[in-house]
Amino acid sequence: MIGQTAGRLFDLPDGPPAFDLSPSAEPKFGHFACNLALQLAGPLKKNPRQIGEALAVELGKVLGNLVERVEVAGPGFLNFHLSAGAQAGPVKSILMEEEPFRWTAEKPLKINLEYVSANPTGPLLVVNGRAAALGSALAEILRAVGHEVTEEFYVNDAGSQVIEFSKSVIRENLNHLQRIGWIINDSIREWANSGEYHEKTVEEISIQIEKDIAREALGVLEVGKILLDEDMLLELISYIVSSQHFLQTKTISRFNTNIRSYFFEHSLYESDLKPVIRKWILPSEIELKNCVGSIIKTYSLLLERRGTSNDEGAVWLKTTDYGDEKDRVIVRSNGKPTYLLTDIAYHLDKWERLGGDEDAKLMIDIWGPDHHGHILPTKAGLQAAGIPPDKLEVLISGWVTLKRGGEIVSMSKRQGNIVTLDELLDEVGVDVARYMFLERSPEAHLDFDLDLAVQQSSENPAYYIQYAHARIASIFAVAREEGFREDELGDDSLAKVDLTPLFTDDDAGERQRELLRQIVYYPGVVAGAAASYAPQRVTAYLHSLAGLFHPYYKKVKVLVEDRGTALARLALSRALRKVLAHGLGLLGISAPESM
Template sequence: MRKLLRERIEEKLKEIIEKNFGLKADFYLEESAEENFGDYSTNILFKLAKELKKNPAELGEKIVEQLSDFDLLEKVEVQKGFLNFKISQKFLWELLINIAEDPANYGKNNLGNRLRVNLEFVSANPTGPLVVVNARAAAVGDSLKRIMNTCGYIVDSEYYVNDAGGQIERLRKSIEARIFEIQGLPFEFPEDGYQGEYIYDIAKEILKRNFSGDYGRFAVEYIHHWQKNTLERYRVKFDRFIFETEIRNSEYPRKVMKILEESGLVYAENGATVFKSSIFGDDKDRVLIRSNGEPTYFFFDLAYHLHKIERNYDILIDIWGPDHHGYILRMQAGLKALGFNIENFKVLIAQQVNLVRGKEKVKMSKRKGEIYSMDDLIDEVGVDAARFFFLTRTVNAHLDFDLELAKTIGVQNPVYYVQYSHARIASLLDFGREKGLSYQKGNPSLLTDPEERSLIRKIMFYPDVLQSVCRSLEPHLLVRYLLELSELYHSYYQKVRIVTEDAELSNARLLLSFGVKTVVKNGLELLGIEAPERM
């Protein structure tokens, strides 16, 4: 796989630093804050200066001198302690030709080096429909999976079904009460039971099938199937579903206890079995087995994560709901105790979503059965808008989701704005084809306007952005990039005539347009969003 331009500069720079200063430097070049500074920059000189106790400007001049014959670069400068790099025009032109020859693979790289990743997300209880915060987690998790696979990781997506415990008993009692109600028999609805029309639907289905088994198990299967269908509508398919009952009945709970006991990490207190999690950084020790002999949810969660570890994953990524932030320290403690390197255990918290219609918040109450479900959202705004809007902000920030804006057909709607750049270019390529023009005949050396270099430069950053998403686990970086690229192209389209009487120049500009179209299409696909040819 061809190395990225940025990776080639980093490699050369690291080689020079080691050869001249005897140091192994670890850094990534960043996109320059302003184009007139260059294309990439790094603050590595400050780090070297601190280590070597020398002036950063002097160190920079020595590095600049040794990069003078590196043909990938047109210019290298030291400015205010930063090293700035400008890519040679020749390599930017070559980039457009490479994209035209193999558009589907542009952006693919080997950052992950085939590391195996377990990515668990959504994992909602099978006690009701998926809701908007689940939709947010699904958009983030599925996009991360697609992007990380493109960057050379091997990612398995996983959904943990909590089909055991008190919530399943409450579900069973809720359905039983509704069955009695439908049959006209005396009933008492549990105080903490599940409301909502769907409980009646399950009760009716049980009666229709004349089912006489465990109502709780029936409901779990019914709701799990419903949730899977919702996710598939949303273009999310999991590689594996793991049921909590499977973990409870497996060897893994015993394995966890054996490891902790043999390491001297458990003790008895008031009849309960307690894990010494505080010695691994947790704020207090955690109960594994209650005094009544009932294991805690945390204990089974450790068993589930040991199950992941023994499947030989290099990296574990969990996306949890907004009320789970306090759970991170205890899980880190547990994984440390089980021998897993917690540097490779990543937790994202998918924060709460407020639905807004006009200026009013959409009111929801699970207890009263007033649920605006994930299916409702898909029905109202569509999959593309839903996924895009959830990915516009960092996952750990609260999000106000504007339902009216998401349905707007116009450039003020961000997903429409990006999709329109793709459709606009598709129409343009067709128009050119009718006139006997083709991007495949384009000579990129004719692209000499500053706006054209800015666009090619932006195209060049696409694989870098994908790698940044993998390192930060923040897919909103790709959304922001696609908005910026679309803005650059729409501005260029308004300013410059792309198809002119000059066939050679027209072909060159069509080649540039095809490069933009390719990146928008590939990027939207990684976000699980369609790239329409017509709008």
């Protein structure tokens, strides 16, 4: 509406330039500030303040009852002061509408959002938890503004890490065979030294020794069967990998994520995992020609598009043609495909599964903090395969440092003292962990204060926000005790309440207007979080809203004697409660009724 008004008011053949409309920094500057006049100064060759004054007059007419006034400030900023009706409008909408927090994007997209994607070689770690919180919260935020989102976990069950894990399983079992030999020897020696053979005949002693040896030898036989039989060995490795993946999915589910799509890397090569493991363990079988999955289709596509070259027996992808700093190997001289070829194949598969109009779909990947260097090659590889680079957005989920008592909690695989995500959740709970993971920008290093996380005080931001929701719930419980009828307290009834008593000129009125201001801003906060892939905008908003409500709760009595004022404040409180609950829900955090 603002841009259209400028187009009518001035001669703008190319339409109005891009401009910002954002919440005002302070209440004295109104509710929203706009820099359109400053943006028009160049094209129109006029003083921006003069442009602003003309716009202010015209917009005041166009917006009518929505604004109390439109002012020009500074060099030409437009400040919009909303009318009481416009401020009260969102409260009534929240109470009246069935889905007040469901918005429609200007250009709805079908999005595949991939996150965590850990190797199935052990439990999920704290850094995986941060990626899980980011991915699941971002998915909900994107859905809230009208996008269709599929959450996906790429199971790296056919890469080098899994092969090393498989080899370690084999080594451990071989070591187990050796240990069993010593166990047999030691168990017989221990039995002999115990003196139990006294007063026994030589025949009885021989029978006892044979029993012990037979029992231990049975274990040797079972392990030996597995190690000597290739099919049984592959079955064992496949079972271990699948078990680790199952345990990871249990943790993921516990952490309030909504992943429904699990894509297994081995399916790019074969339909079953065991042949893939065999090919990786036996190098002679890994040649690309022996694979039957979509990785062959991807390789053929890259060849057809003349995007490859051969050097020293390896196949190179000419990624420098698409902005990469150097060309990349996609098939090694020994015939093994590289991670890059596998990754391109996986993203092509994702792209096809999204279906529909190419302009209306997008892939978003959340990668770990050690994957910065892989972004450019992957985008270049996809471009070589015919997919525009802007169809893949890569977010980096940063490192996490746990701290207790101000000291860093050591997390080292080498020293065997890693902290798993489950252990963290056992200590601090799902809600607090999710909030703290989401509190900062995704790529920033995060210091996770374990002492703060277990506090039940205003210092703990997650607790502080949840407590605001619980306090509002308690207001309605007290209202029922004080004689307010259920039909009065329903959303439909509160939506019809006259909210004029909220706009008084005293301290209560000032606090209420500031709470109303924050409710007005909420849709823009969610839209901004979706557009910039920044859930931390929602955490900051909720903390700010709770910071306004708690003093209001202490200073202003909601259930006053004047029925009209009490009902107006109850309507405001109900709207605040719904905003808090929805915002917490976007983050995957519960909204308790009591604390």
